[in-house]
Amino acid sequence: MIEIFLLLIIAALAVRLRRKKMQGSALDTELKELIADAENTKSAASEIRQYLLDIVNDNRQELEKFSDVRLHQAREMVDRLGPGAFYWMTDIAASLAAGYAARINGVRTNVDEEVLSPATPEAVIKSVVVI
Secondary structure: OHHHHHHHHHHHHHHHHHHHHHHHHHHHHHHHHHHHHHHHHHHHHHHHHHHHHHHHHHHHOOOOOOOHHHHHHHHHHHHHHOHHHHHHHHHHHHHHHHHHHHHHOOOOOHHHHHOOOOOOHHHHHHHHOOO
């Protein structure tokens, strides 16, 4: 009788130990996924900001609008990053338009505080697209 009781206790301890190990590895896996997701978001933000800066540079050098190179670059970004990349770029454009409208109406924005004069398009993009 005591042997059966001891075997039950050992089995219960073994099951409990296995559950703890599985919980620990599940938390490690979840943490790794969160870190990878944060790195992917940072990489996507950097890529989108660089794309916007490339377009500003193209405009400054008076290169062709909607060039094959930029359209291909945008297509690759949307394919790789998904429709969120397109939404993010349009959200940035909307933020820039709202900031410009505020500037015209004499309202100061946080971009005014972050970008000191003389303001450049690159400085504005870097302040709006925070990584």
